[in-house]
Amino acid sequence: MHDSHPHTGTHGGTRLREDVEFQSFQDSTQWAWAAAVVLSAALRRALEGDSRARLLLSGGRTPGPAYAALARAPLAWDRVDVALVDERWLLPDDPDSNARMVRQSLLSERAAATRFEAITRAGRSFEEAVTIANMHAARPASVVVLGMGEDGHVASLFPGMIGLADALASPRPYVAVDASGCPGAGAWTRRVSLTPAGLAPAETRLLLIRGARKRELLDRVMAGDDPMEFPVRIAFTTPGAPLRILWCP
Numbered sequence: 001m002h003d004s005h006p007h008t009g010t011h012g013g014t015r016l017r018e019d020v021e022f023q024s025f026q027d028s029t030q031w032a033w034a035a036a037v038v039l040s041a042a043l044r045r046a047l048e049g050d051s052r053a054r055l056l057l058s059g060g061r062t063p064g065p066a067y068a069a070l071a072r073a074p075l076a077w078d079r080v081d082v083a084l085v086d087e088r089w090l091l092p093d094d095p096d097s098n099a100r101m102v103r104q105s106l107l108s109e110r111a112a113a114t115r116f117e118a119i120t121r122a123g124r125s126f127e128e129a130v131t132i133a134n135m136h137a138a139r140p141a142s143v144v145v146l147g148m149g150e151d152g153h154v155a156s157l158f159p160g161m162i163g164l165a166d167a168l169a170s171p172r173p174y175v176a177v178d179a180s181g182c183p184g185a186g187a188w189t190r191r192v193s194l195t196p197a198g199l200a201p202a203e204t205r206l207l208l209i210r211g212a213r214k215r216e217l218l219d220r221v222m223a224g225d226d227p228m229e230f231p232v233r234i235a236f237t238t239p240g241a242p243l244r245i246l247w248c249p
């Protein structure tokens, strides 16, 4: 990152690549409110042009405070469908599921009026879960919030995972993932993940990251184009909307 020679972007951030803008914040409170402002403006724009907007959210440990801030935004939440970028093969009330994280952080306050589509459900098989995620994705995403693991994974696309090339080339918005042998997947190797095809239609792409290690990793990610090395590169190599990145320590 070359903060000493910033190219000022349209939002006062640093342009890391032609279509990638980076903004850093002093702390997680400022970062979370900035993310909420970006997301609420994007949803408002999407609702101006359509009867409903579709918001895809990442899970993990990073984005919770941003979702909690977003929950207070004055929006027509009853016209917003919220779905997941990816899910671990866990029931939606499992403490380690992405669905539970989104429910606990976003689906309160004003955002309680939204419609939330979990990927997993009791009695639903793994194959059905993938099929249903793809059926819901027939309505393309308006706004996508991505995260980045410390191994450069995005959604549930991990470096070195079985079938990564097929997932990256898939015409389907969601694929089944077997992340066996990928340390970044932790105990949850069976997953469902968004693909570049699912990301492509979104009018807004936001990458939320925190911490010094992810900032260092971002430099390496930005230095190349191959998503097989760092799958998070699909955030800027997939044709479509520019990528905005918000970071704080």
Ligand SMILES: O=C1O[C@H](COP(=O)(O)O)[C@@H](O)[C@H](O)[C@H]1O
Binding pocket: 057, 058, 059, 060, 061, 062, 063, 085, 086, 087, 088, 098, 146, 147, 148, 149, 150, 154, 155, 156, 185
């Ligand atoms: O496993 C996952 O990891 C990524 C990154 O998570 P974080 O805890 O490092 O923020 C997340 O974006 C993804 O949704 C999740 O399933």
